Amino acid sequence: MNEITSILKNQNYQIKTSFWIDLDGNRCFGKGKMQLLELIDKTGSINKAAKEMKMSYKKAWTMISELNAQFSSPMVVTQSGGKEGGGTVLTDEAKILMKYYIELKERFEIFIEQETKNLNQ
Amino acid sequence: MNEITSILKNQNYQIKTSFWIDLDGNRCFGKGKMQLLELIDKTGSINKAAKEMKMSYKKAWTMISELNAQFSSPMVVTQSGGKEGGGTVLTDEAKILMKYYIELKERFEIFIEQETKNLNQ
Numbered sequence: 001m002n003e004i005t006s007i008l009k010n011q012n013y014q015i016k017t018s019f020w021i022d023l024d025g026n027r028c029f030g031k032g033k034m035q036l037l038e039l040i041d042k043t044g045s046i047n048k049a050a051k052e053m054k055m056s057y058k059k060a061w062t063m064i065s066e067l068n069a070q071f072s073s074p075m076v077v078t079q080s081g082g083k084e085g086g087g088t089v090l091t092d093e094a095k096i097l098m099k100y101y102i103e104l105k106e107r108f109e110i111f112i113e114q115e116t117k118n119l120n121q
Numbered sequence: 122m123n124e125i126t127s128i129l130k131n132q133n134y135q136i137k138t139s140f141w142i143d144l145d146g147n148r149c150f151g152k153g154k155m156q157l158l159e160l161i162d163k164t165g166s167i168n169k170a171a172k173e174m175k176m177s178y179k180k181a182w183t184m185i186s187e188l189n190a191q192f193s194s195p196m197v198v199t200q201s202g203g204k205e206g207g208g209t210v211l212t213d214e215a216k217i218l219m220k221y222y223i224e225l226k227e228r229f230e231i232f233i234e235q236e237t238k239n240l241n242q
Contacts, residue, residue, distance in 0.1 A: 004221040007192045007214045012145045015225070019138040019233075021240075028134070071128045093128045100125040104136070104236065111232055112140075115225065119142075 004119060011120040015112045019104070028070040033063055034101050037094055040064075040076060044087040071097065125240060132241040136233045140225070149191040154184055155222050158215055161185075161197055165208040192218065 020030030032053075039049035050060035068074040075094035079087055090098075141151030153174075160170035171181035189195040196215035200208055211219075 003217050007194060007217050009144070009191070009193050013149070014143040014146075015140060016143050016148075017138050017140040017229075019136060022135040022137050023130070024133045027137075070130070072130050073128060096124050096128050100240075107236070108138075115228070119221075 002118075002121070005121065008120070013116070013119050015115040015119060017108055017112050019108055023070050029067065029097065029101065033067055034098065036060060036063055037067075037075065037090060037098055040088055041090050041094075044089065046076070046088050123239075123242070126242065129241065134237070134240055136236040136240060138229055138233050140229055144191050150188065150218065150222065154188055155219065157181060157184055158188075158196065158211060158219055161209055162211050162215075165210065167197070167209050 018031070021028050035053060036049055039052050040046060043049050043052070046060050046064060047057050050057045053060070064076045068076065071093060073091060073093045075091055075097065076088060077091055079089060139152070141148050143149060156174060157170055160173050161167060164170050164173070167181050167185060168178050171178045174181070185197045189197065192214060194212060194214045196212055196218065197209060198212055200210060
């Protein structure tokens with residue numbers, strides 16, 4: 001038993017966290033943009049993705065526009081014409097970013113699970 | 122170089138985090154309550170601490186009251202009378218909680234520093 005354990009009421013304490021990526025001191029990628037990318041990937045449309053997140057198209061567009069500028073290549077591109085009549089798609093770079101975010105989230109989860117275990121032991 | 126590095130513009134990306142402790146699924150201790158305890162310790166007064174945090178006495182009192190109920194013993198007690206004319210002081214349990222929080226913060230910092238290093242490498 002460590003010191004902190006002596007002041008706990010039970011073993012239901014949990015360490016929680018939120019995390020994000022900053023660029024030059026400004027938030028550049030986190031939960032919200034991750035969800036937006038996932039929904040664009042699912043729906044093929046910024047408009048539909050914005051609606052699912054209950055945000056305006058303008059707000060979603062601003063987020064995408066920031067994101068496109070904050071990495072070496074755009075994350076989202078709009079294709080026009082073609083058999084499918086165009087649409088909005090994620091680039092390979094967006095897929096790399098999303099994969100990184102998911103893996104980082106897993107590492108955070110392992111970290112806080114261990115901390116939670118140590119806290120309640 | 123890992124995959125994610127290939128999409129970065131420069132080496133000024135940083136992993137950032139905030140963290141807190143939940144009890145039974147509700148937030149019970151984090152940055153705000155930590156600051157409140159520090160200020161009560163410094164000023165000997167919930168009222169003065171609340172003013173420094175630009176919150177109402179009622180809000181500060183609610184936070185303390187929650188905190189007192191969320192651990193096995195109260196964190197803050199009000200002493201009346203005596204040579205010093207009473208005052209509000211932290212209990213030993215509060216000192217244990219604050220020490221734990223500071224050490225947890227340090228471990229989070231080490232974790233995100235390493236993640237930031239890996240990201241930009």
